[in-house]
Amino acid sequence: MLLSLLLVPVAAALVAFNLRSARLRWLVLLAGALAHSGVVVLLLVGGEPPAVGWLRLDALGLLFLSITSFVFLLVTVYVGAQRHEGLGQPERTFTGCLLLFLAAMTLVTLSQHLGLIWVAVEATTLASAPLIYHHRSARSLEAAWKYLVLCSVGIAIALLGTFLLALAGEGLPDPLLLPALLASAERLHPALLQAAFIFLLVGYGTKVGLAPLHTWLPDAHSEAPSPVSALLSGALLNTAFLALLRVWQVASAAGLGDFAGRLLVFFGLASLAVAAAFIVGQRDYKRMLAYSSVEHMGILALGVGLAGAASYGAMLHALNHSLAKALLFMVAGNILIAYGSKDIAEVRGVTRRLPWSGTLWIVGFLAIAGSPPFGLFMSELVILRETLAQGRVLLAVLYLGLLAAVFVGLAASFLRMAHGPATRPAAATRERWQAVAPPSILAVAVLLLGTYIPAPVAELLRRAAALLGGAP
Amino acid sequence: MTAVGDLLLVAVLLLGLALLGSSRLSTCIRLVALQGALISLLPAVLHGLSLGMHALVLVLAPLVAKGALIPWLLSRAIREAEVRREVEPFIGYTASLLLGALLTGAGFMVAARLPSLGGVSGLLPACALATVLVGGLLMVSRRKAVTQVIGYLVLENGIFLFGQSLATELPALVELGVLLDLLVGVFVMGIAIFHINREFDSIAVHELTALRD
Numbered sequence: 001m002l003l004s005l006l007l008v009p010v011a012a013a014l015v016a017f018n019l020r021s022a023r024l025r026w027l028v029l030l031a032g033a034l035a036h037s038g039v040v041v042l043l044l045v046g047g048e049p050p051a052v053g054w055l056r057l058d059a060l061g062l063l064f065l066s067i068t069s070f071v072f073l074l075v076t077v078y079v080g081a082q083r084h085e086g087l088g089q090p091e092r093t094f095t096g097c098l099l100l101f102l103a104a105m106t107l108v109t110l111s112q113h114l115g116l117i118w119v120a121v122e123a124t125t126l127a128s129a130p131l132i133y134h135h136r137s138a139r140s141l142e143a144a145w146k147y148l149v150l151c152s153v154g155i156a157i158a159l160l161g162t163f164l165l166a167l168a169g170e171g172l173p174d175p176l177l178l179p180a181l182l183a184s185a186e187r188l189h190p191a192l193l194q195a196a197f198i199f200l201l202v203g204y205g206t207k208v209g210l211a212p213l214h215t216w217l218p219d220a221h222s223e224a225p226s227p228v229s230a231l232l233s234g235a236l237l238n239t240a241f242l243a244l245l246r247v248w249q250v251a252s253a254a255g256l257g258d259f260a261g262r263l264l265v266f267f268g269l270a271s272l273a274v275a276a277a278f279i280v281g282q283r284d285y286k287r288m289l290a291y292s293s294v295e296h297m298g299i300l301a302l303g304v305g306l307a308g309a310a311s312y313g314a315m316l317h318a319l320n321h322s323l324a325k326a327l328l329f330m331v332a333g334n335i336l337i338a339y340g341s342k343d344i345a346e347v348r349g350v351t352r353r354l355p356w357s358g359t360l361w362i363v364g365f366l367a368i369a370g371s372p373p374f375g376l377f378m379s380e381l382v383i384l385r386e387t388l389a390q391g392r393v394l395l396a397v398l399y400l401g402l403l404a405a406v407f408v409g410l411a412a413s414f415l416r417m418a419h420g421p422a423t424r425p426a427a428a429t430r431e432r433w434q435a436v437a438p439p440s441i442l443a444v445a446v447l448l449l450g451t452y453i454p455a456p457v458a459e460l461l462r463r464a465a466a467l468l469g470g471a472p
Numbered sequence: 473m474t475a476v477g478d479l480l481l482v483a484v485l486l487l488g489l490a491l492l493g494s495s496r497l498s499t500c501i502r503l504v505a506l507q508g509a510l511i512s513l514l515p516a517v518l519h520g521l522s523l524g525m526h527a528l529v530l531v532l533a534p535l536v537a538k539g540a541l542i543p544w545l546l547s548r549a550i551r552e553a554e555v556r557r558e559v560e561p562f563i564g565y566t567a568s569l570l571l572g573a574l575l576t577g578a579g580f581m582v583a584a585r586l587p588s589l590g591g592v593s594g595l596l597p598a599c600a601l602a603t604v605l606v607g608g609l610l611m612v613s614r615r616k617a618v619t620q621v622i623g624y625l626v627l628e629n630g631i632f633l634f635g636q637s638l639a640t641e642l643p644a645l646v647e648l649g650v651l652l653d654l655l656v657g658v659f660v661m662g663i664a665i666f667h668i669n670r671e672f673d674s675i676a677v678h679e680l681t682a683l684r685d
Contacts, residue, residue: 113643113646115642115643115646115649115650116645116646116649118646118650119646119649119650119652119653122650122653122657123653123656125657126653126656126657126660129660129664130660130663133664133667136667136671137671138671138672138682139682139683141664141667141668141671141672141680142680142681142682142683143683144664145617145664145668145680146680146683148657148660148661148664149611149620149624149661152624152657153608153611153624153627156624156627156628156631159631159635159650160604160631160634163631163634163635163637163638166638166642167637167638170638174643175638176642176646189587191587192586192587218683218685219683222683223683278685282685287685
């Protein structure tokens with residue numbers, strides 16, 4: 001069962017690498033994504049499957065796996081629209097790498113061995129770099145190069161941290177196996193564990209996009225083809241964050257929760273501040289969305305670092321953010337094709353020219369900026385409540401202030417783009433169903449999460465938060 | 473720790489410093505290949521040569537990857553991109569050598585403060601950290617994309633070396649996975665270098681500055 005989650009995308013990738021027909025390749029991609037999410041649905045319904053070696057699916061893994069699989073499936077449908085226009089025919093490398101990317105992310109969510117998690121996180125970088133320079137333009141090459149070099153070095157630092165963790169667990173039969181580490185956490189060498197946590201936080205934090213290690217993120221997100229941007233923000237960042245959460249689990253089980261929490265809160269606030277500074281006055285709308293991802297990763301770090309009820313808020317936020325950001329990058333892709341520009345100043349009257357996408361653009365803005373009744377409002381509120389409950393008033397004020405600054409910055413750009421007279425042909429352009437159906441589904445989902453969280457979802461989130469040591 | 477082991481470690485350190493002073497890219501590739509090969513031999517020297525399949529794979533696989541495959545991929549990349557030497561590094565060769573010496577000292581100082589490491593000689597973690605720092609210096613001080621990859625390889629070598637100070641061996645699957653990632657990484661970077669060369673007519677990274685806020 002667990003192995004099929006890895007074998008399906010890898011097999012589909014091998015087929016895609018060897019197919020001549022572009023249409024068939026897209027069908028293979030779709031079939032791979034459908035089969036993958038089919039298995040995930042079975043797992044969601046059927047309860048915990050038997051472990052296979054180091055592969056085990058706990059609540060945290062299941063949560064992030066479901067997000068990844070769902071977003072990937074919708075992105076695949078969306079690729080169907082993009083291949084007629086901006087994307088060009090999805091060539092072999094593109095389709096194959098997409099599927100390998102899915103396999104690598106799946107491996108991160110399944111793995112219970114920190115060494116294997118490292119291997120899988122690095123594999124996500126390698127599988128996604130060719131996707132970023134799909135267009136082969138000077139700018140996309142620059143973005144891909146930065147992404148490759150910065151993330152590889154970051155991940156190398158995480159490897160150093162992994163070795164330090166193994167040193168801290170000297171004497172255990174396998175000092176990197178998560179269940180063993182958690183079971184005998186109090187035996188770990190505290191100073192070495194602290195050092196390991198710092199290295200792992202910096203290493204995986206680079207991949208998560210926590211400021212000031214986020215510099216690759218805006219470039220990669222803005223230059224990648226839009227479906228890839230949606231995957232990077234909606235799935236990859238979360239997956240890297242999961243790697244960080246595994247380390248957090250060990251640190252907090254070993255009684256280093258305060259130390260690790262302070263670091264996470266610091267990085268979280270720094271990310272919020274940097275994102276706010278660059279969102280206000282941003283000229284490129286895909287970069288603006290990328291900085292918004294930095295902001296939300298910061299909120300996740302903040303939530304986990306605060307622990308308590310905020311852990312639940314962070315898990316809910318991870319889910320909400322993935323849905324909303326994938327929605328926005330898809331719509332941004334539609335706008336980019338219609339207007340041929342990523343410049344906010346050159347895009348006017350989206351609601352008139354692209355009625356569906358324009359409406360979704362506004363819905364997406366309200367969702368991502370955290371206004372009620374969308375899911376992100378709820379999760380940001382849970383985190384705020386916990387901050388106040390812990391009596392950290394200054395932190396709460398900073399958090400609210402930065403959120404407000406981001407809101408204002410986003411509002412100015414989004415609304416200017418959505419309204420106003422359409423710059424070029426004022427008549428509405430026909431929109432393909434594949435281009436608007438996936439973001440519409442995401443919009444409904446994120447709206448639903450704000451008003452009523454279905455019981456099974458709430459249960460999964462609670463179990464995931466419990467693994468992080470947070471109270472529901 | 474045997475005398476041979478200590479000798480190997482010193483050689484690894486010196487190779488790192490030699491890299492800091494070399495401008496010919498083909499020389500750099502040979503130096504980093506040699507460094508990688510020496511480090512792959514280290515487990516055999518440290519833990520003795522046992523002829524089990526497991527040990528053989530864990531010594532031979534990195535030896536072939538770091539000593540032969542990766543240098544071959546890099547040589548192909550510089551041949552296709554037609555670059556031979558590093559031009560005007562951000563930090564000159566003499567200055568880099570001095571900085572390298574300082575960083576080596578820093579590596580030794582940090583390693584001295586590490587809690588006892590399972591009975592392995594103090595030289596190992598010190599050399600490992602120094603190599604990591606030298607690799608980092610190479611990455612930030614040079615202009616060519618290829619040299620950045622070489623710096624990354626030195627960094628990885630250092631981390632790999634650090635892994636050798638673990639008393640418990642990592643599972644073979646993880647070691648091979650790390651190696652595979654490195655190999656594929658260099659492969660993807662090689663392709664990227666090729667495309668960058670075609671697009672910019674040079675592979676100097678300082679020209680990659682279109683993206684900024």
